[in-house]
Amino acid sequence: MQLTYLEAIRQGIWEEMDRDPTVFCLGEDIGIYGGAFKVTDGFIDRFGPERVIDTPIAESAIVGAAFGASLTGMRPVAEFQFMDFIGCAFNQISNMVAKTHYLWGAPAPLVLRGPSGGYVHGGPFHSQNPEMWFVHNPGLKVICPATPYDAKGLIKSAIRDNNPCIFFEHKYLYRRIKEEVPAEDYVVPIGKARVAREGKDLSIITYAAMVHTALEAAEILSKEGIDLEILDLRTVSPLDREAIAQTVKKTNKVIILHEHSRTGGLAGEIAAIINEEAFDDLDGPVVRIAGLDSAVPFSPPQEHHYLPKVEDVVRESRRLNAY
């Protein structure tokens, strides 16, 4: 059936709650209201208020309670109304949840999920991509799907995983993309990238909404005879080092594209992996396209300037191709 990105996530959680009585949801306004974006719409009627819990506006309490429940063998799915607010729970995630298995051997099978990303004029506190705050935290799995198929398969994997998973849903994609999703149960493995477009001239390594930006650029460039390969990481921690090395070895030229700020961003880490795994295969410098080193500004012309665009990918691809 044809599903939007949002519907795919919603269906994934719904099916997991149907399948496994230990799965439950908690978060702000997720019950009768169904969530700010309606991801849990109808859940409270189906699964009851015991399993679809409206919480106080208290992100540390939400994460703490999810973690505590996971210690008793439950599989909580906690919603952040916007992923920007995950900062309010940072200590709980970084110092409590992420370290628990390494330090004292307690598994924490919980999912923290919510909308992230720009392109919707949400302003500095409703547009962020805070995944790097958590990539630098060993013990967490960080997932950023780009398509409805992957979103559904990955939310199911995250719920079934025995580790804390942070699931970033790109809000720009929620209702803008639609694709055929199988009706039967399936999962997409965490930590595995996919080639979103096969190509031979240069590779774009990216994820989430930027996959679609890269695909658009690829269409434009194909008319000029530049053939892009697009690697969709799907999971940003742990990274699929093998897939990164493979695409570099194939095309010998690479652009890393992400929405969040450049400095300390994922591109730096991927560039280092390329150095370690495929330095001899490079025929040009590793290029980064990223958001500016500032907050995400509110006004549309400013936000447009801040965020990576199709024309950025086209321009940088032409430059690197000629190198």
Added chain:
Amino acid sequence: MGNKKTKSKHNSNGNRPRNGARAGNPHGGTAALGRPVERSSTMGNNSPNAGFRTYSIPDYRLEHPDFTVRQHTEKDRQGHEHVRYEVEGNLDSPVPPIRDSKYLDKKQCIEIYRWMLINRKMEVALENLYKQGKVVGGVYFGLGQEACSCASAYALDKDDWFAPMIRNQGSLLVRGFRASDIMMQYMAKADSPTKGRDGTSHFGDIEKRNMVSPISMLGDLIPVLSGVALGARLQGRNIAVMTYIGDGGQSTGVTYEGINFAAVQNLGLVLFVESNLWAYSTPSEMQYRCKDLAERAIGYGIPGVIVDGTDACQVYDAGREAVDRAHRGEGPTLIEAKMMRMKGHAIHDAASYVPKPMLEFWKKRDPIARFENYVVKEKKWLTAKENEALITEVEEVIEAEREIAVNSPMPTPESAEGGVFCEDGCHEIKPKYGMPKVKKGTGSYKETEAAVHLK
């Protein structure tokens, strides 16, 4: 969803009358700590205080120490100014008796006394190990707080959960960890509960002893323990979840979030607020403005109570009543235990900032000396000879535990690796108290309509 008949059912998510709508019987938990506590009442219209509400906080102490600490500038002989803490108030009052417990019998009192002795003797052993250079890092003591640690944990049932703070080493012992476990944590040994990966009381056990590991950041355990109670409730069990916070730690925002979450969800949190007067070097006067931290309970809408933290019977009784409330599904309780931290923050800290008269006052209220006097002299439950034999037995236990700890090897460097994630076959995740019974509504899956926020 599509249900024409509207049924009103009580559930965990509220449906309780709120302020104003209630008739003197707030929340589901009526009998706070075994007796009705009128936490909010509005005076009748004829009263001169019409419109004012009164709240009460039971205070079980047999004395009410009355002094304050303030900053004071003094000059030395050279005329240089120094800012010091000084204490003002009545510091000469006699030591009160132990309040007889409503629940504890002779055998149980002796058992708690023994746990307190083990707690203290273990910390003495740790201090010696530190002086011998065998401890990695510092040592944190619960001197003066043994009654609060031991008698509180003693009030828990087997299926209940707890999480200690750094000074609650007595709670760990009562809940079944060995003194050698704690010693090996301090010595960073391979056989320590965390296999060297963390020290102090930072370890846990979700299998047998139902303990959540603390972290160094204060207050974070409160929502976590609330979540444990939530998980158990989803599995059909009302359990008690006990944790601790100091007068310093309660200043954190997550403390508020955690207690409020437990209150709203009516979860069996038993929170001991250990008012030990010093948060590292900062006196409680600079930590909060209200008279007693138990008053905070009023704001949370939960029962609050004050006990003498150096009186094991008071601590146990309040803990037991809170645990019973939790088991009845009546929600959280805040217990403020008043005492003083009788050593520095950690072993490196001589606590020279504590005014001497204050230390002397609380020295006379040593929880173990008081309880020894109670058990041996007042109740005559132990003869002097039996008491001596008990102390000797405890010393032998600690010596044997010390031997085990000292003889454990250091971990290999490579053992720093691995275990970051729970891999396949590493742990089986299953509900601890049984599979939740799922009630399914009639709502079937159908696609949701357009989004609302930020299209």
